[in-house]
Amino acid sequence: MPLITCEGVSFAYEGKQVLNNLNFQVNKGDYLCIVGENGAGKSTLVKGILGLKEPESGRIAFEEGLKPTEVGYLPQQADTQRDFPGGVFEIVLSGRLNSRGIKPFYSRTDKEIAMENLRALGIEDLKKKCYAELSGGQQQRVLLARALCATSKLLLLDEPVTGLDPKMTSDFYSLVRELNEHGITIIMVSHDLAGALTNADHIIHLGKSSHFFGTLDEYRESSLGKEFLGREV
Amino acid sequence: MNTFIEMLQYPFLQRALIVGILISICAALLGVSLVLKRYSMIGDGLSHVGFAALAIAYAFNTAPLMVSIPVCLVAAFFLLRLTENSKIKGDAATALLCSGALAIGVMTISLTQGMNTDVCNYMFGSILAMSREDVYLSVALSIVVMILYGFFYHKLFAVTFDEQFAKATGIKTNWYNMLLALLTSITVVLGMRMMGTLLISSLIVFPALTAMRVCKRFFSVILLSGILSIAEFVSGVYISYVFSTPTGASIVIVDIAVFMIFALYRRLMK
Numbered sequence: 001m002p003l004i005t006c007e008g009v010s011f012a013y014e015g016k017q018v019l020n021n022l023n024f025q026v027n028k029g030d031y032l033c034i035v036g037e038n039g040a041g042k043s044t045l046v047k048g049i050l051g052l053k054e055p056e057s058g059r060i061a062f063e064e065g066l067k068p069t070e071v072g073y074l075p076q077q078a079d080t081q082r083d084f085p086g087g088v089f090e091i092v093l094s095g096r097l098n099s100r101g102i103k104p105f106y107s108r109t110d111k112e113i114a115m116e117n118l119r120a121l122g123i124e125d126l127k128k129k130c131y132a133e134l135s136g137g138q139q140q141r142v143l144l145a146r147a148l149c150a151t152s153k154l155l156l157l158d159e160p161v162t163g164l165d166p167k168m169t170s171d172f173y174s175l176v177r178e179l180n181e182h183g184i185t186i187i188m189v190s191h192d193l194a195g196a197l198t199n200a201d202h203i204i205h206l207g208k209s210s211h212f213f214g215t216l217d218e219y220r221e222s223s224l225g226k227e228f229l230g231r232e233v
Numbered sequence: 234m235n236t237f238i239e240m241l242q243y244p245f246l247q248r249a250l251i252v253g254i255l256i257s258i259c260a261a262l263l264g265v266s267l268v269l270k271r272y273s274m275i276g277d278g279l280s281h282v283g284f285a286a287l288a289i290a291y292a293f294n295t296a297p298l299m300v301s302i303p304v305c306l307v308a309a310f311f312l313l314r315l316t317e318n319s320k321i322k323g324d325a326a327t328a329l330l331c332s333g334a335l336a337i338g339v340m341t342i343s344l345t346q347g348m349n350t351d352v353c354n355y356m357f358g359s360i361l362a363m364s365r366e367d368v369y370l371s372v373a374l375s376i377v378v379m380i381l382y383g384f385f386y387h388k389l390f391a392v393t394f395d396e397q398f399a400k401a402t403g404i405k406t407n408w409y410n411m412l413l414a415l416l417t418s419i420t421v422v423l424g425m426r427m428m429g430t431l432l433i434s435s436l437i438v439f440p441a442l443t444a445m446r447v448c449k450r451f452f453s454v455i456l457l458s459g460i461l462s463i464a465e466f467v468s469g470v471y472i473s474y475v476f477s478t479p480t481g482a483s484i485v486i487v488d489i490a491v492f493m494i495f496a497l498y499r500r501l502m503k
Contacts, residue, residue: 050401069403075395084269084394087450094391098402104384130449150402 002027003185009058011044018044024204024213031186033196036206042189046158069098072151074143076158086131088142095149117145137168157188173199240474248368249360253466255375256424257436261462262382263417264441265455266393275312276434278327279421282308284355284430285338292345305418313414358429358481371423378416390451432481439488446495465491
């Protein structure tokens with residue numbers, strides 16, 4: 001059974017439709033990339049999957065056993081407060097909150113998991129730093145560590161490489177690929193088509209009139225894909 | 234120092250100091266979250282609503298705090314929800330609420346027969362406003378605010394830093410926003426009679442902003458904000474006692490001075 005099933009989903013803002021009749025499935029271990037033009041509804045779709053925005057029609061269903069508290073999310077950088085007075089460790093640790101329930105304080109296990117994720121992303125040395133003082137790439141890693149604290153199953157990344165330089169971008173991609181190889185399902189929205197095509201195994205292309213959903217190879221053969229790729233590459 | 238001890242001889246000043254210090258702590262704690270969530274104006278909006286509620290409560294001879302706390306809570310919840318999805322944006326809604334509530338309050342006072350209280354007392358606060366019962370209620374409620382804040386500290390941190398992430402990962406953010414609204418309305422209503430409708434939001438905004446000049450971590454911002462808030466309140470009351478100036482205004486003047494010193498310090502350190 002697929003991890004996420006999306007059937008005939010449409011989204012609208014104040015009556016204006018941004019996404020129409022979309023169908024797709026995400027299976028465990030997939031690496032799905034959502035591409036498309038500006039305003040095609042990529043971020044809206046992510047918000048829909050996360051339950052931040054209700055679809056106007058259709059349904060988005062999670063496999064039984066996948067609760068909202070088991071999803072990790074890396075928001076667009078512009079959405080977070082870059083000058084926030086917070087320490088790196090407390091921010092990463094806040095990813096563990098969703099498993100705490102009503103309990104007010106973090107346990108030793110929570111702190112260990114947070115530490116493990118800092119180590120996994122190679123930013124243990126930032127542990128005691130302040131978030132506001134970090135570079136864009138470092139902040140990105142901190143937020144990714146937080147997302148990993150929140151999940152071991154599904155990770156949604158919204159435009160993760162925007163604002164990163166080419167070196168950081170390729171580092172970031174190999175990091176995500178590694179996570180994927182460890183069994184975490186990845187859903188990524190990206191402007192960076194080249195990056196998407198070298199990493200993902202499934203593609204959703206949101207077009208103005210039609211959508212595409214399929215594997216990477218199918219996408220290369222599809223008319224939508226050919227048109228989009230022909231223009232970009 | 235002698236003047237300070239002399240000041241403490243007066244029972245009404247003792248009451249004012251006890252309640253004021255507790256409310257200052259609450260306001261400073263909540264202020265950090267409110268300022269970072271871009272809700273700095275909420276204190277102003279709520280105090281105006283509180284003013285209208287107080288005026289109506291006096292007109293009908295009911296217990297003022299029992300009326301104004303629930304009314305403010307509704308207003309606070311309404312203001313916090315607005316940013317999510319609405320055609321009127323948060324700042325515009327606050328402006329509407331402020332002037333609307335003020336008008337209702339002033340109308341009520343002017344239509345009520347035999348009301349001797351000066352509108353000025355409401356607007357700029359009075360240190361004499363605290364009765365013995367008020368003190369008990371204020372002490373109890375501010376302790377509740379502090380306990381709840383401590384208990385939900387980590388959640389409030391998460392909701393302040395990144396509400397979308399918290400919501401997406403299954404934290405009941407609406408619930409915590411409501412908690413923030415509840416705590417803020419209690420604090421505003423308790424503080425507004427001493428500080429005045431027009432000046433209460435200074436208790437929420439100044440200590441938090443001042444602490445953010447120098448501190449880079451959430452907890453240290455909160456800690457410094459609380460300490461500053463108490464110090465500023467006590468010095469304000471002291472100045473007000475020595476120079477016979479209105480309490481609320483004296484506190485705000487101290488707030489401004491401390492803020493400028495911290496801002497200058499930060500500039501020099503860079």
